Amino acid sequence: MFTKQSLVTLLGGLSLALAQTSSEEYPSLAEIAAKQASVQPFSPVSNVAGLSFDRFVNIWLENTDFDVAAANTHLAELAKKGLLLSNFWAVTHPSEPNYCASAGGDTFGMDNDDFHQLPSNISTIADLFDTKKIAWGEYQEALPYPGYQGYRYPESGDNVYVRKHNPLILFDSVTNDATRLRQIKNFTTFYEDLEHERLPQYMFITPNMTNDGHDSNITVSGAWTYNFLSELLENDYFTKDTLIMLTFDETDTYEIGNNVFTFLLGGAVPDDLRGTKDDTFYTHYSVIASLSANWGLPSLGRWDCGANLFSWLAEKTGYVNYDVDTSNLYMNQTHWGPLSDDDYSEYYAGWPAPLTEGTCSSGNGILSAVKKTWKDLTATFNYTSPFPYDSRSGNNVGVKYSRTLKNGKVESGVSR
Numbered sequence: 001m002f003t004k005q006s007l008v009t010l011l012g013g014l015s016l017a018l019a020q021t022s023s024e025e026y027p028s029l030a031e032i033a034a035k036q037a038s039v040q041p042f043s044p045v046s047n048v049a050g051l052s053f054d055r056f057v058n059i060w061l062e063n064t065d066f067d068v069a070a071a072n073t074h075l076a077e078l079a080k081k082g083l084l085l086s087n088f089w090a091v092t093h094p095s096e097p098n099y100c101a102s103a104g105g106d107t108f109g110m111d112n113d114d115f116h117q118l119p120s121n122i123s124t125i126a127d128l129f130d131t132k133k134i135a136w137g138e139y140q141e142a143l144p145y146p147g148y149q150g151y152r153y154p155e156s157g158d159n160v161y162v163r164k165h166n167p168l169i170l171f172d173s174v175t176n177d178a179t180r181l182r183q184i185k186n187f188t189t190f191y192e193d194l195e196h197e198r199l200p201q202y203m204f205i206t207p208n209m210t211n212d213g214h215d216s217n218i219t220v221s222g223a224w225t226y227n228f229l230s231e232l233l234e235n236d237y238f239t240k241d242t243l244i245m246l247t248f249d250e251t252d253t254y255e256i257g258n259n260v261f262t263f264l265l266g267g268a269v270p271d272d273l274r275g276t277k278d279d280t281f282y283t284h285y286s287v288i289a290s291l292s293a294n295w296g297l298p299s300l301g302r303w304d305c306g307a308n309l310f311s312w313l314a315e316k317t318g319y320v321n322y323d324v325d326t327s328n329l330y331m332n333q334t335h336w337g338p339l340s341d342d343d344y345s346e347y348y349a350g351w352p353a354p355l356t357e358g359t360c361s362s363g364n365g366i367l368s369a370v371k372k373t374w375k376d377l378t379a380t381f382n383y384t385s386p387f388p389y390d391s392r393s394g395n396n397v398g399v400k401y402s403r404t405l406k407n408g409k410v411e412s413g414v415s416r
Contacts, residue, residue: 053294097110
């Protein structure tokens with residue numbers, strides 16, 4: 001069995017032993033029990049000021065059409081307290097490629113919910129955050145111990161925790177680092193970090209398979225969300241200068257446009273936008289782009305590069321978002337790539353090359369590690385587009401987009 005080398009780090013004068021963690025798809029019950037007794041969570045703290053928010057909380061629910069979610073009384077009540085993003089889109093189906101996209105800026109052709117380990121030369125948002133030492137963490141309900149890499153937990157019976165809903169655990173660049181691995185924690189640690197005021201500046205929160213609606217319904221997930229957030233919204237430490245996003249990984253119906261119910265809450269929502277809606281076109285990639293613009297971070301050079309920014313953040317940076325004609329857009333499939341099962345996309349062994357030069361919507365260049373790793377290669381796709389498309393497969397082609405710059409110049413295009 002392959003295990004990663006134990007390390008010892010020093011934090012705040014304390015020596016913390018890092019237990020070995022297994023990358024097995026189904027580790028033994030004895031191994032899981034041993035890790036539960038030995039692996040300690042790591043909760044770094046930072047205070048890097050952002051342009052529009054100082055903390056971002058990303059909460060995802062599962063597989064629900066926009067109108068179904070919008071009709072849920074609990075979610076509707078929460079949305080009224082913040083800003084509804086009425087034109088926010090998931091990027092494909094099924095679940096896992098959307099979670100992968102949220103961390104890596106691409107689906108890499110993934111059209112399945114399989115056990116994946118993306119190679120260490122694929123950069124993620126963790127690498128972006130580390131350029132400015134911005135503390136990040138994931139909180140996965142029912143994760144048996146920090147950094148657990150198994151396919152699910154428990155390993156038999158009803159699903160509770162599943163790897164496919166855990167973005168950063170998919171990437172070797174995270175899991176090969178024992179310290180980073182311990183930043184992927186469970187809800188017990190979330191409440192401990194909240195109590196001791198050591199929450200990170202970026203966090204991704206995944207409820208269990210019942211609470212997120214995957215193995216239940218919107219009534220259950222809506223009630224869970226309301227109960228979870230109502231108390232937190234009264235906590236000044238949690239909400240001060242914080243932007244909380246509640247969204248869905250994808251729609252439940254594959255034949256309609258993949259427009260998912262999404263809203264923003266927290267102290268960082270501008271006062272004049274509370275109780276309103278924003279019709280700007282966004283995708284899961286817009287979150288990465290907005291995080292980069294907010295904290296002055298580089299781009300991954302993938303689909304985050306051309307993604308629209310949160311509208312008020314774009315105004316602060318001077319970036320002009322694109323209007324996208326969604327009448328012919330579905331976002332229900334992904335481009336070809338090495339993680340495809342030849343189901344919703346085409347298998348191709350080569351890894352798509354990102355942009356290494358050019359200007360992205362966040363305005364801060366491209367991550368140096370990306371430029372070094374992929375130098376002299378031409379970008380595989382038009383990553384400067386505000387939405388993903390693939391000319392080879394015809395996925396999302398024929399969609400018009402345009403914007404009017406501040407000097408009056410009109411820029412327009414059609415995905416081909």
